Amino acid sequence: MDSDIIYKYIDFDTGINKILACKSLRFTNPIEFNDPFDCDEKLISLNITGKFLSDFISRHEPDKNREEKRRLLKEMSRDTNRFMSIFSAKLQKQKELFRVSCFSKTDKEILMWSHYAKKHSGICIGFQKSGFNGKPDSVVAEVKYLVEYKPFNYDTNNSEAIKGWLTTKSDKWIYEEEVRLINNKKKEIIFFNQDQVKEIIFGCKVEESEILQTIQKLKIFGYNQSEFYRMVKMKNCFKLNKEKINSYT
Secondary structure, eight states: OOTTEEEEEEOHHHIIIIIIHHTEEEOBOGGGOSOTTTTOGGGEEOOOOHHHHHHHHHHHOTTSOHHHHHHHHHHHHHOHHHHHHHHHHHHHHHHTTOEEEEEESOSOOHHHHHHHTTTTTSEEEEEEGGGGTTOTTOEEEEOEEESSOOOEETTTOHHHHHHHHHSEEEGGGGGGOEEEEEESSOOSEEEOOGGGEEEEEEOTTSOHHHHHHHHHHHHHHTOOSOEEEEEEEOTTSSOEEEEEOOOOO
C-alpha cells in the first residue's frame, strides 16, 4: 500500500457525480460528528496560573485598557469557575470555525465499506496525500487513538493542544486508521486537481456493467492517470482483496 495515498469511502452517487465530477471535497463541522467524544471540550485541560490568565486576557480582550485588564485578572483569579465558563464558550466558538474531511490509510476495511460506502455498493477514492500539503487553507493530520481519556494541556503548548483536541479518538475506532484534512476558515468545499486522484476502487457489490460504464464516464472527466480497481471477497476468509481492472471496454 502506497503510504502517500489516503482513501475516501463514499456512496456511489456522491463519489462519482459530486466529488469526482466536480473535483471537490465537502467538509463537515466537528459538531456534527457521530462520536460524542470527538472534539470534546473536556479533552483540553488547563493549569490556571496568574500568567496564563494574563496572557489569555491580552489575547482575547485586546481592546481593554490596562486598568480594565487588571480588574478582569483579579476577578478571574478569584473565580476560576467563571473563567472556565468563559474559556469553554470561546473553545466552542473556535470549534465552529473548523471543518474536517475524513480519510483512511486503508482501502480494505470491511466495516468502512459497510458504514461509509453504502454497504459495499459505493466507491473508495485514493488521493495523493502530499497533494494537500502546503495549501494555505488546510492541514493533513493523522488521528491518534487512546485507550484512556487523556486531556491535552492547553497552557503548555496551545497549537499542539488544539491539534490533539481535533485528532484524538477512542481506540474503539482504531480500525478506521483515520487521516483528517482540516481547515479553520469555515470552508465547506475545497477543490482538488484531478491528477491527485491515484485510485478509484469499486465496492464488491457494484455490478460489472456499471463499473465499466462509469470508468468510461470518468475518463471523459479527465481521470486518465487514475488506476481502477474492484474489491472482491476472498475465499475461505473474512477479507477483501483489491483487483486491478485492466480492460475498460
